[in-house]
Amino acid sequence: VHLVESGGGLVQPGGSLRLSCAASGFIFSRYDMNWYRQAPGKEREWVARIISAGGSTNYADSVKGRFTISRDNAKDTVYLQMNSLKPEDTAVYYCNVRIAIRDYWGQGTQVTVSS
Secondary structure (H helix, E strand, O other): OEEEEEOOEEEOOOOOEEEEEEEEOOOHHHOOEEEEEEOOOOOOEEEEEEOOOOOOEEEOOOOOOOEEEEEEOOOOEEEEEEOOOOHHHOEEEEEEEEEOOEEEEOOOEEEEEOO
């Protein structure tokens, strides 16, 4: 299993970023996918989930209405569109898949929201 995140960077408050996570080594279309984030000095927290077929999504209250998770099963890729970014969204963002009770993680991509 291999997960590679990209799309992070420095953005001003109120700005937008789109993160991508390219997956390989498993049958992507069969599994729910998650985004998590970890801010400096804080525990990793769950951000969003999309089910395998892509029809149902869930979000943490802190990002609801601002972030949108989506997936392209033809490209084995999951996305996180982040709008109206706030300084408190600054963190390393990770994509995640759970296969047979084991969690797999990418290396993460840094998102910094600052003026």
